[in-house]
Amino acid sequence: MNIYVGNLPYSVKSQELREAFEKFGQVAAAKVIIDRRTKRSRGYGFVEMANDGDARRAIAELNGSDFKGRELRVDESQPREARQPVASEAPARSGGVFGFVKRLFG
Numbered sequence: 001m002n003i004y005v006g007n008l009p010y011s012v013k014s015q016e017l018r019e020a021f022e023k024f025g026q027v028a029a030a031k032v033i034i035d036r037r038t039k040r041s042r043g044y045g046f047v048e049m050a051n052d053g054d055a056r057r058a059i060a061e062l063n064g065s066d067f068k069g070r071e072l073r074v075d076e077s078q079p080r081e082a083r084q085p086v087a088s089e090a091p092a093r094s095g096g097v098f099g100f101v102k103r104l105f106g
Contacts, residue, residue: 001055005062006044006073008032014045020067021047025054046077 005017018030032045049055055076063074 001049001052002077003047003049003055003059004044004073004075004077005047006075007070008041008043008045008072009068009070010041010043012041012045012068017045017047020062021049021058024049024058024061026050 003021008017012032014030014032017032018027021027021030026049027047028050029048030045031047033042034040035042047058049058059074059076062072065072
């Protein structure tokens with residue numbers, strides 16, 4: 001089962017995340033998500049556990065718990081869905097500065 005872990009302290013590394021979940025069973029993978037531009041943690045990560053029962057127990061125990069001074073948000077990860085544009089959103093436009101000025105002043 002793939003588990004979402006949110007509200008992580010920015011100092012937490014993937015190995016520390018793995019260790020927190022290994023108390024509940026075998027962890028196949030643990031990854032703290034890093035911002036590509038700043039190379040810093042984005043404050044959330046994912047843990048993959050081999051056994052669904054162990055994963056559900058980890059979610060129940062760790063959700064809302066204190067982890068290095070932060071209250072964790074732990075839940076079963078939901079698959080990404082293709083984002084449908086909202087009717088009120090304008091379609092993405094290009095054109096750089098010229099396009100911006102043209103849209104601004106007509």
